[in-house]
Amino acid sequence: MLAGTRRAACLLQQAKDLLESGVLSGTYRHKRNVNSYIYQSSMSGALLQRIKELEDELEKLRSQFKESTRPAEDMEIKSCSPASESLNCITSDGNTRSTKKSGKERQFDFGSHPRRHVALKLAYLGWAYQGFAVQENTDNTVEARLFEALLKTRLIQDRQSSNYHRCGRTDKGVSAFSQVITIDLRSSQFCGGLGVSLPENLDPGTKSKACTSELPYVKMLNRVLPQDIRILDWAPVEQGFSARFDCQSRTYRYYFPRGFLDVELMADAAKRYKGTHDFRNLCKMDVGNGVLQFERTILSASVRPVQPQQVSSTDQYDLFVFEIKGLAFLYHQVRCMMAVLLLIGQKLEAPEIIDELLDVKKNPRKPQYSMAVDYPLVLYDCHFEGLIWQQVMEEVNHVLSSLQRHWTQSAVKAHVLLGMTRGLEERGGVSSNHCWLVEGSRQKNYRPLLERPCCESLESRINHFVKRGRLEREEGQNGDETIHKGKKSKHSHNACSPSVSSEIPKQSIDLKEED
C-alpha cells in the first residue's frame, strides 16, 4: 500500500519536473513570440498551480493513509517504521532508491571484517504483507524488508553472497512467531568463534585485537525493521548449518471461533492427520517448482480452546486453536487440512473423510475445495537441536510491550463488536451458522468432497511442465527415470534452490513449502 503511494508521489515529481523543464524550454524557443510567451507562462502557471494542488492532495492522502491505518492493527506499527519511511521510491525491480543511495554514500570494505554464520529468529505479523519470500510481482514481502535492514546496517554486502536459507515459507497474510533464517553476517570477532570466518590476509595487528563482544545483531536490525517484523534471538552456528535443511520440526497454529462448529468432533478428527501420509489431496501441488513428492510426517495435531476453562463452555464466541507439528509441510497444506476440519465441524463431512483423502491409491486426484482463509495462520515454532540462542532480554521486553499495545487495540475492538452482536441477539436477532473462515462463496446445497470434480493428477501436471520445459525427464543408468527442474524454471533465480530430483531425500526437495 505505502509502496503505491510512494510510486504515485514519484510520478507526480516526474510530472512536475517534466512540466517545468518543458515550459522553460518552451518559453525560450518562443521568446521572440511575445503573445505565445505570455500564453505559455500563464498556461504553464495554471498547470504548475494545478500540479502543486495535486501534490498537496497526495501529501494529504499519504498522511491520511497513516492516520487511518494507525488504528488498524496490521498497519499501525508498520507505518511509523523508520525503514519503510526512508524508502521514498520503489523501482520496478523491487530495489529501493535509498538502499541504492546508501550503497553509494560510502564504500564499505566488507573484506576487512570477519563473517559469522548465524541463525536469526524472527516474529512478524503477516497481515500487511504479500508473504515471507521475495517475489517477482511485489516488493511488499517480509524478506524484502529484512534484506533492506541487513543492507542498511551493513551486516551483509548483498543477498547473493550472504549464504541465506529460510526455514519456512509463509504465504500472503500468514504470520510467524518463530521463523528462522541462517545467514553470514559481518562480525566483530577477529579472534574467531563458532561460525566465524576471518578475512583473508588479515594483518597481525588486527588479529591481536582484544576480543570484544559480538555486534548487537538483534538491536541493530530491530532499530531499522518495520515494527511488525521483529528479530527475537540470534545464535552462532556451524558453517554448513541451514535453517531449511537442519530444521527438526515446524509447528503451525490456526485460530478460529467456535461458532456453530462441533469442536469435539474436530479435535477427534484432527488426530487422523498424525503419522506419515501422502498429502497430495491436502495441499496445492506445486509441481511447477519441482515438488513431486507429497509424503509428509505429522508428529501431532490437536484442536483445543485457547483458554482451558472454555472446555466446559458452549459459547459460540469462544476461541479455539488447531495446532499441528510436522517435520515439513507442503504448499497450502495447513490451510487445506483446516478447511477439511471445518467441513467436519459443520457436520458436512464425516471424520473418515480424512482417511479417504490420505488414501491416494483410492483417491489419486484432489477433489476441488476452497482452503481456509490466511490471516488466522501462524508459523508458531521451528525446532532446531543444539542451537544456543543469545536472547537479549531487553529486546524481548520491547517486543512484548509493542505486542501488548497492539493486542489491546484489537481485543478492545473485538469486544466493541461482540457487545453489539450480543445486543442484537438479546433483541431477538438470529445469527446465521455461516463459517467465515473458508475462502470463496459458499454453495446453497453442499456437495460432498468425494462427489466433486477433481483436480489434475500428478502425472498430467508433470507432463504439462515437462512440455513447457520447466521440468526435464532423465533416464538413470539403471533405467529408472528422474525428473529435474528445467532451465525455464520460474524460480531458478531463487537464492536457495537445490536442483530438484526425486532422488533427493523426501523432506527436502520442496522449493516452495507451506504457507
Place this chain on the structure above:
Amino acid sequence: MLAGTRRAACLLQQAKDLLESGVLSGTYRHKRNVNSYIYQSSMSGALLQRIKELEDELEKLRSQFKESTRPAEDMEIKSCSPASESLNCITSDGNTRSTKKSGKERQFDFGSHPRRHVALKLAYLGWAYQGFAVQENTDNTVEARLFEALLKTRLIQDRQSSNYHRCGRTDKGVSAFSQVITIDLRSSQFCGGLGVSLPENLDPGTKSKACTSELPYVKMLNRVLPQDIRILDWAPVEQGFSARFDCQSRTYRYYFPRGFLDVELMADAAKRYKGTHDFRNLCKMDVGNGVLQFERTILSASVRPVQPQQVSSTDQYDLFVFEIKGLAFLYHQVRCMMAVLLLIGQKLEAPEIIDELLDVKKNPRKPQYSMAVDYPLVLYDCHFEGLIWQQVMEEVNHVLSSLQRHWTQSAVKAHVLLGMTRGLEERGGVSSNHCWLVEGSRQKNYRPLLERPCCESLESRINHFVKRGRLEREEGQNGDETIHKGKKSKHSHNACSPSVSSEIPKQSIDLKEED
C-alpha cells in the same frame, strides 16, 4: 480516507479538463503560428500523457486502498459500500456531486408526498470516521454519510427542511449501538397516521387511496449506507418529538483489558460518580459553544468483566467494561471519567480523588490531565419512553451476521497477538505495566492530579469568548445577568442550535454533548 482519494481524483479530473481546454483555446489563439501550434500540441500531449499516468496511478492506489483495508476491521465493510462507491466527488461544503447530479436527473416533487416525523435508531463503528456530527473541516463523518443516504433515497429534500435532531454527539473514533435521530421523512401514508402530515391542497383522488404499509425506511437506507453504518429500527413519533430533548437517558460503554489495573478498586470508585454533580473538572469545557452549565445526573456507573466467569480470574488479558448511564453528558465527559478511573486502577490516585474533582467549590479549576483514548467508547443505548420501534427482523439478522463476520476477524487477530505475547512471557519476557488507554506520553514520575497546573477557570473562559464576540452578556430586567451565544458563534450554521442562555433548562443548553 476514501473521501481523500475521491477529492484527489476530482482534482486530477479538473486538472485534466483545465489542461485540455487550455491547450485547445491555446491552439486556436495561436493557429496562425504553426511552430507554436506544433510545440503546443507536443508539449500538451506529453502533459496529458503524464496526467493520464497520474490518473492510472491514483486508480491503482484507490484499489490498493480497498485491497489493503479490506482485512482492517474498521474499513473492510465501508470500502465495499455502494453509497461510498457512488460518490466520486466531494465538494468542500460536504455535498456530493452524485447527489447534486441525481437532483438534476429528475425533479422530484416532495410537495405531493406526505411527510412523517420518525425516530431512527443507528448503529455504527466510529473508528473510520471523524465523529458523528457534520463538521466544517472534514466530510468524513457518520452524519455526512447518513444525509447522503437520505438524499439518495429521496426520503428528504434537504437537511435544512428535514426537522433533524440527534440524540448524542459522538466524537472522532467513538462508536454507537443505539444512536437515535428524529427527522421528517417522505411517507406513503396518504390516509394519515402517527407523525404523518399530508401535503397541502391534496386532490381528493389521492386522498381516497387505499392505505398501504409505510415505506421500508430501514431497508431503503441500509441499501445505500456504508456497511459500518446501519439503521436498526424506526419508530413513528409525535410532531414535536425530539431525539435530543426527549431522550430520558444515555448509556455509554468503555471496554478495557485488566492489565495491571486493580479492577475491584475501580469498580468501587466508579460508584462515586453516581448522582447529580458539577462535572466541569471531568469534561472539556465547551464554553465557546455556549456550554455554561456543568451539572449532570449520573444514574448508574459500574466496572465489571465482560465475561462473568472472569470475576474469579486474575488474567491480565481479561476484558472489562466501564458502563455509565446518565440523563445527559458533557463534551469528553466519559473519557475524562475513564481517565481518572484508570489512574485509580493504577494506584496512582486514591478513589477519593473523584469526590475532590466533583467538589468545584474546593477545586474550581480542572487540573491538567490526558483523557482516555477514543476507540473503546460506545454510545450503547439511548432511552426513550413510549416509542414503538418497528423492528425489521430480516434487517437485524443481516446486521448481526455482518457484525459476526467482522468480529471473527478482529477476535482471531487479537488471539494471534495474544499467542505471541504469551509465548514471549513463557520465554521470560516481562511485560511493562504501562496502560495503553491514556492519550499522550506518560511521565516518568507521576504527579498527583491536585498538585498539577490547572486549566482556565469557567469565568475567564466566558470573558475570553465574550471579548471575541462568540458570547454576549445581557442584563435581565431584575438585574440578573444572562449569557447568550454571540453572532460570531462558530456553530451558528448548525441545524439544531437553540439560542443558548443560562435560563434554558439545565440538561438542554449544550450544543455540543459528549462523545
